[in-house]
Amino acid sequence: MRVKLENLTKRWGNVVGADHINLEVGDGEFVAFLGPSGCGKTTTLLMIAGIYKPTEGIIKFDGQIVNHLAPKDRNIGMVFQSYALYPHMTVFQNISYPLKLKKVPKEEMQKHAQRVADMMGIGHLMDRKPAQLSGGQQQRVALGRALVKEPDLLLFDEPLSNLDARLRLTMRSEIKRLQMELGITSIYVTHDQVEAMTMANRIAVMKDGRLQAYATPDELYDRPRTLFIAGFVGNPPMNFLEVEVVRENGDYHARREGFDVVVPADRGVKAAGQGTIIMGIRPEDITLGDEGIVGEVYVVEPLGRDDLVDVRIGKADIHVLADPEKGLKVGDMVRLNFDTHKIQFFDPQTEQSLLWTD
Amino acid sequence: MAETIAGDEAVAGQGQISRWAQIRATLGAWGFMSPAAVLVTVFFFIPVIILFVISLTDLSSSNFSDPLTFIGLDNYAKLFRDRFFPKILGNTIRYVVLTLGFFNVGLALVLALLTTHINRRAGFFFRLVWLLPRITPSVVYVLMWRRIAHQPPFGILNQLLAPFGVAPRYWLVKQPWLFVILVNGFVGASFGMIIFTSAIEAIPRDYIIAAKVDGASTWQIIRDITLPMIKWPLLFVTTYQTLSLLTSFQYILLLTEGGPGLYTTEVWALTAYKRALKTYFGHNQWGYGAAWGFILVIIGIALSVIYLRVFRFNELVQEPKIDVL
Amino acid sequence: MATTTRDIGPLYNLRRFLGRSLPYVLLIISILPIVIGYAWLIIATFSYRTEGLFPIDANGNIGGWTLRNWAFLRDPKIWHVTLNSLGIALGMVVGVGFVSSLAAYALSRMNFAGRKAFLSLTLILHAFPSVTLLIAIFFVLNFISGIPVLGPRFGYNTVGGVALVMVSLELPLGVWLMKGFFDNISWDMERAALIDGASRFRVWWEIILPQIKPGLAALAIFNFLSGWSAFLIPFTFTVGTKVANLPVYLRQLISDTAPTNWNQIAAVGLFQLIPVMIFFIFTQEMLLNIYSGGAKGGV
Numbered sequence: 001m002r003v004k005l006e007n008l009t010k011r012w013g014n015v016v017g018a019d020h021i022n023l024e025v026g027d028g029e030f031v032a033f034l035g036p037s038g039c040g041k042t043t044t045l046l047m048i049a050g051i052y053k054p055t056e057g058i059i060k061f062d063g064q065i066v067n068h069l070a071p072k073d074r075n076i077g078m079v080f081q082s083y084a085l086y087p088h089m090t091v092f093q094n095i096s097y098p099l100k101l102k103k104v105p106k107e108e109m110q111k112h113a114q115r116v117a118d119m120m121g122i123g124h125l126m127d128r129k130p131a132q133l134s135g136g137q138q139q140r141v142a143l144g145r146a147l148v149k150e151p152d153l154l155l156f157d158e159p160l161s162n163l164d165a166r167l168r169l170t171m172r173s174e175i176k177r178l179q180m181e182l183g184i185t186s187i188y189v190t191h192d193q194v195e196a197m198t199m200a201n202r203i204a205v206m207k208d209g210r211l212q213a214y215a216t217p218d219e220l221y222d223r224p225r226t227l228f229i230a231g232f233v234g235n236p237p238m239n240f241l242e243v244e245v246v247r248e249n250g251d252y253h254a255r256r257e258g259f260d261v262v263v264p265a266d267r268g269v270k271a272a273g274q275g276t277i278i279m280g281i282r283p284e285d286i287t288l289g290d291e292g293i294v295g296e297v298y299v300v301e302p303l304g305r306d307d308l309v310d311v312r313i314g315k316a317d318i319h320v321l322a323d324p325e326k327g328l329k330v331g332d333m334v335r336l337n338f339d340t341h342k343i344q345f346f347d348p349q350t351e352q353s354l355l356w357t358d
Numbered sequence: 359m360a361e362t363i364a365g366d367e368a369v370a371g372q373g374q375i376s377r378w379a380q381i382r383a384t385l386g387a388w389g390f391m392s393p394a395a396v397l398v399t400v401f402f403f404i405p406v407i408i409l410f411v412i413s414l415t416d417l418s419s420s421n422f423s424d425p426l427t428f429i430g431l432d433n434y435a436k437l438f439r440d441r442f443f444p445k446i447l448g449n450t451i452r453y454v455v456l457t458l459g460f461f462n463v464g465l466a467l468v469l470a471l472l473t474t475h476i477n478r479r480a481g482f483f484f485r486l487v488w489l490l491p492r493i494t495p496s497v498v499y500v501l502m503w504r505r506i507a508h509q510p511p512f513g514i515l516n517q518l519l520a521p522f523g524v525a526p527r528y529w530l531v532k533q534p535w536l537f538v539i540l541v542n543g544f545v546g547a548s549f550g551m552i553i554f555t556s557a558i559e560a561i562p563r564d565y566i567i568a569a570k571v572d573g574a575s576t577w578q579i580i581r582d583i584t585l586p587m588i589k590w591p592l593l594f595v596t597t598y599q600t601l602s603l604l605t606s607f608q609y610i611l612l613l614t615e616g617g618p619g620l621y622t623t624e625v626w627a628l629t630a631y632k633r634a635l636k637t638y639f640g641h642n643q644w645g646y647g648a649a650w651g652f653i654l655v656i657i658g659i660a661l662s663v664i665y666l667r668v669f670r671f672n673e674l675v676q677e678p679k680i681d682v683l
Numbered sequence: 684m685a686t687t688t689r690d691i692g693p694l695y696n697l698r699r700f701l702g703r704s705l706p707y708v709l710l711i712i713s714i715l716p717i718v719i720g721y722a723w724l725i726i727a728t729f730s731y732r733t734e735g736l737f738p739i740d741a742n743g744n745i746g747g748w749t750l751r752n753w754a755f756l757r758d759p760k761i762w763h764v765t766l767n768s769l770g771i772a773l774g775m776v777v778g779v780g781f782v783s784s785l786a787a788y789a790l791s792r793m794n795f796a797g798r799k800a801f802l803s804l805t806l807i808l809h810a811f812p813s814v815t816l817l818i819a820i821f822f823v824l825n826f827i828s829g830i831p832v833l834g835p836r837f838g839y840n841t842v843g844g845v846a847l848v849m850v851s852l853e854l855p856l857g858v859w860l861m862k863g864f865f866d867n868i869s870w871d872m873e874r875a876a877l878i879d880g881a882s883r884f885r886v887w888w889e890i891i892l893p894q895i896k897p898g899l900a901a902l903a904i905f906n907f908l909s910g911w912s913a914f915l916i917p918f919t920f921t922v923g924t925k926v927a928n929l930p931v932y933l934r935q936l937i938s939d940t941a942p943t944n945w946n947q948i949a950a951v952g953l954f955q956l957i958p959v960m961i962f963f964i965f966t967q968e969m970l971l972n973i974y975s976g977g978a979k980g981g982v
Contacts, residue, residue: 078874078875097876149880383793383795384796390785397851401816401823402813408822469710473706491717497937501933518735608814630818635818651816663807680794
């Protein structure tokens with residue numbers, strides 16, 4: 001099923017939950033709503049579910065306006081962060097509750113619920129109460145309950161946040177596999193960018209109720225359109241430096257005190273002559289070498305596989321990933337090489353990218 | 359932003375649908391509300407109006423079947439001119455102030471402090487015993503007190519005081535006020551006690567520990583930390599119990615019926631009740647009694663609205679997080 | 684470092700001991716009247732007569748235990764009256780439980796016109812002394828008496844009428860308490876049920892109510908006790924013994940029989956206390972909470 005949001009807005013008095021959201025989800029697509037807490041992603045999801053009524057705007061399922069439809073008439077399944085299982089019902093009763101409400105005959109209901117439970121790997125737990133299950137098992141029950149009525153649209157509201165790290169990894173791939181197998185259009189709300197990047201076909205990044213970007217993970221990562229996206233996507237986050245780009249002898253130089261890098265012409269031409277602008281470069285696109293910009297090691301944070309090194313160049317701080325083997329210490333002088341094909345430029349006023357515009 | 363809707367047909371149509379949905383949701387919610395709404399209307403709203411209307415008439419059991427005769431504010435004028443009005447007003451003030459001061463707030467606070475400064479289980483036990491008067495059926499409870507304050511040779515108090523050389527007497531008749539306050543106070547103290555106890559137990563332990571480290575004695579801790587931190591519960595219990603004492607008369611009715619003698623322990627609320635509903639001679643002066651009662655209703659409404667404002671109960675109310683029905 | 688030991692001599696220990704035991708002494712003194720009252724009630728029930736706390740036999744000596752005070756149990760009237768008491772109590776349990784949990788659910792979980800107003804009203808009524816309205820309610824009940832079908836069941840001088848008034852006057856407290864319970868239920872669970880296809884009524888009945896069973900039980904016990912012990916409202920709105928409940932019957936015994944047979948009255952009183960004591964013993968903690976819960980705005 002296709003989902004389309006047009007100018008979708010939710011306000012409570014002066015508080016804006018979602019502000020003129022426009023986006024389209026294709027049939028069978030897996031879309032993630034990504035953003036910090038309070039950015040309006042859950043509000044938008046609940047409007048799609050029919051729990052919240054939009055203040056303005058339209059929600060269309062397969063071209064049909066569904067604003068007036070009650071949640072139960074939208075044929076959706078939803079999985080919640082808190083699982084939202086009914087604690088007084090057994091696993092079987094939980095999974096079959098949507099069927100019971102549809103007045104599905106008892107035998108069919110039993111068969112169907114069992115099949116879904118088996119698919120989720122919880123078929124042997126049918127008589128347990130939710131409180132007797134582990135977090136992962138509870139989440140599978142919740143997923144089973146969402147799937148049992150064969151929904152046209154699956155909604156996930158931070159479903160993995162309450163699981164421990166290892167289980168989260170397993171469930172992540174399991175949800176992805178299930179979604180691909182069943183081909184159900186899915187919208188997945190999360191504040192965890194790794195989840196969004198690994199699972200979704202497209203990511204809608206939100207902030208303060210507004211849609212910041214709606215693009216594939218690769219595009220968000222490589223071609224961020226705003227300063228916010230650039231800083232939000234990627235971990236450790238992108239470095240930002242105020243520079244001025246000037247053309248000298250046919251080369252484009254990005255410069256600031258103690259810093260001078262030649263950038264490729266296709267990028268430099270868009271940034272030159274704009275006065276002071278913001279340059280962005282990801283830590284993984286900077287390498288330590290024998291040549292390059294000189295800086296002083298200020299802080300070293302071991303991350304395990306890498307060391308995250310804070311290098312001072314003049315008044316600026318730059319985060320760099322370094323091989324722990326190098327054994328860098330505070331106070332060491334290092335030289336940095338920048339992968340200039342990955343450099344981003346942003347207008348400091350509008351915070352828009354100077355490279356990627358419509 | 360409102361003008362963005364204009365001109366867009368689809369959105370305009372949408373607005374209509376959601377207005378309908380709004381109305382439907384409201385109707386559905388009032389389906390849940392209706393039993394409560396009907397009962398509150400019939401037994402709160404309508405009675406307030408009835409009480410006011412009747413207080414403007416001379417309705418009594420002698421002219422019950424006649425059409426209502428409105429006599430304006432005569433009942434109110436009569437009330438203030440009543441020979442026993444000063445006596446009843448004095449009794450009411452005495453009853454409220456003494457019961458409140460000695461028991462409902464005073465003793466309640468002492469009990470809460472005592473039971474929170476001893477062994478937890480023992481404290482719980484004493485609070486539980488103090489709850490007994492409140493849950494004992496009022497008739498049985500007053501029966502016990504009447505026997506305690508009975509005349510010799512039956513009275514229990516006489517028997518207990520005999521070894522101290524106190525002359526036996528019919529306590530209830532000789533000291534009616536003492537027992538009116540005791541009987542009400544023993545019921546009333548538990549309300550404040552429970553509220554103060556939970557307020558005291560909610561004070562973070564860190565403050566107490568810090569004060570102890572600083573060398574404060576138990577009494578200093580109570581004075582400098584506990585009491586300032588339960589200021590709001592104190593104010594709440596005081597105001598709330600003022601209103602309930604002002605309008606309560608059940609225990610006085612059972613204990614002395616306002617006697618012994620003429621109006622010795624009769625309070626305002628009891629006067630209203632007796633005039634209108636339970637007279638010795640079977641002559642119910644509904645109109646006159648309603649005037650007494652309506653003045654209490656006005657005080658009651660005024661004070662409850664003030665509590666609502668002062669204690670900001672409205673702020674406890676959260677917004678529903680589901681829009682649909 | 685200077686080593687000055689503090690005075691820990693016998694005097695200090697004595698003061699410490701007194702400080703420790705003083706609260707207990709004060710508390711024990713404070714509960715004496717309650718204990719004595721109960722003690723007398725139990726002693727009197729099983730004796731011919733009492734002087735002070737002592738049972739006295741026919742010759743004026745201490746002693747003389749008897750069961751004759753309990754003869755009232757053979758009187759069918761007492762069982763009729765007990766049944767009335769039970770009716771009022773159960774009416775309270777069911778009436779307040781049902782009506783207030785319906786209204787509280789809407790107030791807690793639904794968005795509708797008039798919600799804010801009704802909530803404020805509930806709070807005001809919660810503090811408002813409803814006894815001041817008894818005079819006017821007398822006329823309301825008289826009016827209901829005149830309505831066919833309803834009148835004989837819920838009018839003046841009927842058990843139904845008494846229960847109806849008691850339920851109504853208890854509603855502000857009930858609604859406020861129940862609302863507190865509903866407020867604590869997870870929104871996601873309710874959203875899940877709505878998406879699963881349940882109507883609001885089914886959500887209320889099948890999903891939400893089962894979650895607040897402890898709260899419902901507490902409210903039920905509270906209402907049972909106040910219905911069972913009710914005096915003022917049955918006393919005001921009933922005449923004679925046909926519809927009297929136990930407290931009103933006891934009151935009639937006290938004022939009608941002259942000279943009052945205190946020992947038989949004590950027995951009727953104790954009879955009436957039995958269910959109260961059972962609840963008291965088995966649900967202490969719950970009772971302590973609920974008797975303050977209504978006032979704190981949520982439990």
